[in-house]
Amino acid sequence: MASIVLKDLVKDYGKVEVLHHVAGQFEDGEFIVIVGPSGCGKSTLLRMIAGLETVSGGEIYIGDKMVNKLEPADRDIAMVFQNYALYPHMSVRQNMAYGLKLRKLPKEEINKRVEEAAEILEIKDYLDRKPRQLSGGQRQRVAMGRAIVRDPQVFLFDEPLSNLDAKLRVQMRLEIRKLQRRLGVTSIYVTHDQVEAMTLGDRLMVLNGGYVEQFGTPIELYDRPASVFVAGFIGSPAMNFMKAKINSGKIKLPNGTILNSNTQLSADITLGIRPEHVVADAKGALELEVEMFEQLGANTLVHGKLKDSDEPFVASMPGHVSEEPGTLMKFSIAPEALHMFDAKTGKRLEP
Amino acid sequence: MVENRPILNVVTHLVLILGVAIVALPIWITFVAATHEETRMLQAPLPLLPGGYFFENFTKTFFGSGLSGSESAPVWRMLLNSMFMALMIAIGKIAISLISAFAIVYFKFPFRMGFFWMIFITLMLPVEVRILPTFEVVADLGLLNSYWGLSIPLIASATATFMFRQVFLTIPDEMLESARIDGAKPLQFFWDILIPLSRTNIAALFVILFIYGWNQYLWPLLITTDTDMTTIVMSIKQMLEAAEQSPQWNIIMMTALLAMLPPVFVVVAMQKLFVKGLTETDK
Numbered sequence: 001m002a003s004i005v006l007k008d009l010v011k012d013y014g015k016v017e018v019l020h021h022v023a024g025q026f027e028d029g030e031f032i033v034i035v036g037p038s039g040c041g042k043s044t045l046l047r048m049i050a051g052l053e054t055v056s057g058g059e060i061y062i063g064d065k066m067v068n069k070l071e072p073a074d075r076d077i078a079m080v081f082q083n084y085a086l087y088p089h090m091s092v093r094q095n096m097a098y099g100l101k102l103r104k105l106p107k108e109e110i111n112k113r114v115e116e117a118a119e120i121l122e123i124k125d126y127l128d129r130k131p132r133q134l135s136g137g138q139r140q141r142v143a144m145g146r147a148i149v150r151d152p153q154v155f156l157f158d159e160p161l162s163n164l165d166a167k168l169r170v171q172m173r174l175e176i177r178k179l180q181r182r183l184g185v186t187s188i189y190v191t192h193d194q195v196e197a198m199t200l201g202d203r204l205m206v207l208n209g210g211y212v213e214q215f216g217t218p219i220e221l222y223d224r225p226a227s228v229f230v231a232g233f234i235g236s237p238a239m240n241f242m243k244a245k246i247n248s249g250k251i252k253l254p255n256g257t258i259l260n261s262n263t264q265l266s267a268d269i270t271l272g273i274r275p276e277h278v279v280a281d282a283k284g285a286l287e288l289e290v291e292m293f294e295q296l297g298a299n300t301l302v303h304g305k306l307k308d309s310d311e312p313f314v315a316s317m318p319g320h321v322s323e324e325p326g327t328l329m330k331f332s333i334a335p336e337a338l339h340m341f342d343a344k345t346g347k348r349l350e351p
Numbered sequence: 352m353v354e355n356r357p358i359l360n361v362v363t364h365l366v367l368i369l370g371v372a373i374v375a376l377p378i379w380i381t382f383v384a385a386t387h388e389e390t391r392m393l394q395a396p397l398p399l400l401p402g403g404y405f406f407e408n409f410t411k412t413f414f415g416s417g418l419s420g421s422e423s424a425p426v427w428r429m430l431l432n433s434m435f436m437a438l439m440i441a442i443g444k445i446a447i448s449l450i451s452a453f454a455i456v457y458f459k460f461p462f463r464m465g466f467f468w469m470i471f472i473t474l475m476l477p478v479e480v481r482i483l484p485t486f487e488v489v490a491d492l493g494l495l496n497s498y499w500g501l502s503i504p505l506i507a508s509a510t511a512t513f514m515f516r517q518v519f520l521t522i523p524d525e526m527l528e529s530a531r532i533d534g535a536k537p538l539q540f541f542w543d544i545l546i547p548l549s550r551t552n553i554a555a556l557f558v559i560l561f562i563y564g565w566n567q568y569l570w571p572l573l574i575t576t577d578t579d580m581t582t583i584v585m586s587i588k589q590m591l592e593a594a595e596q597s598p599q600w601n602i603i604m605m606t607a608l609l610a611m612l613p614p615v616f617v618v619v620a621m622q623k624l625f626v627k628g629l630t631e632t633d634k
Contacts, residue, residue, distance in 0.1 A: 052528050073534030085525035089547040098543070099533035 002063035002076075002153040002186060003028045004049065010057030011044055018044055019210045021058070026203075029184045031177070033201030035191055035233070040207040042190045043158055049188060050079050050156050062153060073102075078147035079156040083163065084139045086131040086146075092118075093127040096146050110149075117148040120179065137168045144176070148183070155180070155187040161196065173199060194234055198222070206230050228346040231272045231339055237301060242311045243343065244271040251338070255309035257285055262335040265349060272339035275301065275316040284332030288313055290323055302329065378611075384604035385409075392600035404601065412605040426606055429583040432501075433565055434613060436582055439502035440564030441557050448508050448556075449549070452515035453541055457527070467516070474509040478570055486573055496577040505570065511556055518549050555628030558621050562614045583610045 004026040011019040019041045026032045034042045047053040049060055051072035060067050067075050086095050093114055100110045118124045121141045131139055140160060147155055157176070161169045177200055180187050191197055197204050198218045206213040206221065206229070214226040218234075225231035231239050245252045247266050251259040276299075278286060287307035294301035300321040306313050307328060315331055323329065340349040380399075384392055387402035412426050454460075455467050478485070485504045494500030522545070530540045546553070571582045581589070587610060590603045618625070 050528075050532065052531070072528075072532045077532065079529070079532050081525045081529060083523065083525055085523065085529040087526070087529075087544055089544075089550070098535075102534040102539060 003030075003061075004154065004186060004188070005061040006049075006058070007061070008058040009045070009048065009055065009060065011041070011048060011053065012056045017056075017210065019048075022207075022210075022212055023058075024205060024212070024215055026186060026188065029186055031180050031187045031189065031200060031202045032205060033189045033191060033197040033203075034205045034207060035194060035197035035201075036207035036213075037233075038192055041210040042192075042207050045207070046156055046158055046188060046190045049154075050077055051075050076153040077156055078150045078152040078154075079158065080140075080143045080147050080160045082159045084131075084143040084160075086139060086142055088131055091128050091130055092123065092134070092142050092145075095131065095142060096149050099146065099150050113149045113151070114145075117145040120148065120182075121145050136164050137172065140164065140172060144179070148179075153186065155185050157187065157189040159191055160189075161191075162193075169196075176200065195236060198234065204234075206233060208233075224348065225272075225339065226348050228270055228272070228341045231341070235274055237275050237314050237316065239272045239274050239339070240313050242271050242306070242313075244269055246340065251340075253306065253309075254311055255306045257287065257306070259285055259333065259338065260335055261338055261340070263340070263349075265340070267349065268343035269349060270341040270343050270346065272341060273313075273333060274337065274339075275314045277337035278315045278331040278333050280317060280321075280329065281332035282330055284330040286313075286331040286333060288315065288329045288331060290327045290329055291325055293322060295320065295322075304329070381604045381607050381611075384600050385608050387601055389599050389601050393597060408601050408605045412602050413609070424578045424581060424586075426583065426609055428579065429581055429586050429606075430609060430613070432498075432580055433582040433584065433610070435498050436501045436567065436571070437561050437564035437613075439498060440505050440567075441560040443502060443506040444508040444511050444560050445553055445556055447506060448511035448515050449546070449553075451512045452519055453545065455512075456516055456519040457537070457540075470509050470512050472509075473507075474513070478505060482569065482573065489574060495574050496580045498580075500574050501567075501571055501580070501582070502564070505564065505567065508560070511560070514552065514556065515549065518552050519545065522548055551624050551628035553628070554621050554624035555626075558618055558625045561617050565614050 006022055006024045006026075009019060009022040010017065022045060024032075034045060036042045044053060048055055049062075051067065051070060055068045062075055062077070072079075087098065090098065096114045096117060097110050100113065105113075114127070115124075118127055121144060123138060123141050123145060126134060126138060126142075131142065134142065140163075143160065160176075161172055164172060173196055176189075189200055191200075198221075201218060203215065203217055204221055205215045208229050214221055214230045221230055221234045225234060228241065232241065242254060244254065245267075246261065246263070246269050249261050249264045251261050251269075251271060253259065253271070278284075288302065288304040289307055290302055290304040292303040294303065299319065300317050302315040302317060302321065304313055304315075305311060315329075341347060342349055380397070383398055383401050385408055386405040387398055388404050391398060391402065414425055414427065451470065455463060455470075489495065489500045489504055492500075494503070526544060526548075527540065530544055535543065566584055567582070568584050568588070571580075572585045572588075575581055575585075583606065587603060587606055590606065591598055
């Protein structure tokens, strides 16, 4: 078990800097998810922690040891790859035992650990099969088993679920979470899937273009996104954004609608409203011209445009709703649920 | 394509049978010739059916000194020589190519691509082109009439290096990274991961290279003067040219027959791996 500290971490390929002064402290036993769109540098960051990429600047500590120059094998980590990277010519048992064999552990100890891990992951029946005889989910388990047997200080996951089908992904997600709780090993998990990030992480690090946009618990990120990027990235369906002006706390939308806020600010802002925070209300100020409904069963997504404008807007309503396209629906929204961002910098404006 | 045209069926079969006959007839004649007396093979209509002297010819060829009246080594000795040479060439080529491909693919060193292209260019220089300087070198090293002299000049292979490079390039990078995290040193990665993964390719290459080595003619002819070191392929030709004699076809054909067996055996034994190695792409 160990905490991890990233100090002012920089990665560049020649002149191109892909990670810009990333800093963070991951506590012992924490499940950290690094999330961001593709190309944001999240895998690079993980691979730097693993020791598969060199560090261009800054320092990485695992426990209290500076590991910048250490070989991956000496960092006491285990990694689960996106394509599992199982050795195709070895049986499941040999795959799991290989790292231990190289560390010259006694045979009985290796056997014991492999059996234990197989027990935990419920892959005891496949121990003597080859990886190609296994399904995707089983391979995934073997890859995790290979990580567990090593009993490392840190687990690193590089989008381990993206090769699985949707249903299995949900199931494995839960299992990874349970397993991590049970073993209590500090874990870093990279994904581009915000739902995965929200459900798995104790804390989330949102990366965008090599910068840390925000680092906090899922709820913090949802309730108080630090920037337009985080606000749009976290939450599904995505937040509605529109340009607006705020004048002594009164928000004027593009179509002229006035909303009350709980602030006294005056500025040009980007206004964010989560679809699930609007409430159908005959006296509501927000008027929506309905274009389409998406019936999801438990709730209904209303797609439309703000009245007298081209601003698209999505509202989420509980239960089944169905109206003719073109109907005008009214919604109200609580002032606390409005997110205001500086129109220029995209940073959150606090009341 | 499923078609039901009886005439077409007959025609295709005829063509195929004709093809087989053309390929098989010389081998049949070889076999037939090896089962007759020496004098019978010199009479006008050549026999097309086997005679009764197979075992006699066999013992004479295999253990005796081959052609009567010549000084050549018995055929078992030639077979052994050929076998040594072919095995040394095949195994040596594979070992060296594996190591050089490993270096080129997985290590960063200055002029890496330069070295690769230098190896690649030698593809264009077969033994025959460099035969004089090579002979000079081998003679100066005192390797004439030895197994080393027979095999070492043929042992480096650009083709095999190139092929293993391509094989290694198809192995995903994650395999290497995973092994690094497992704590494998480069040579452990080489032995434990790379070699097992290229097993089928090694087998395929072994078949090709063994036959290549077995069929070497010009090089052994140049550097072996000692009859104890002659290889079987070159000696068949020498038997034909034995001075002032009519060729002893029964013995020569028996020798040819024996010369064919080891390559056939290697191909048959490794056929499954061979086909897999040439067609399998999935890693």
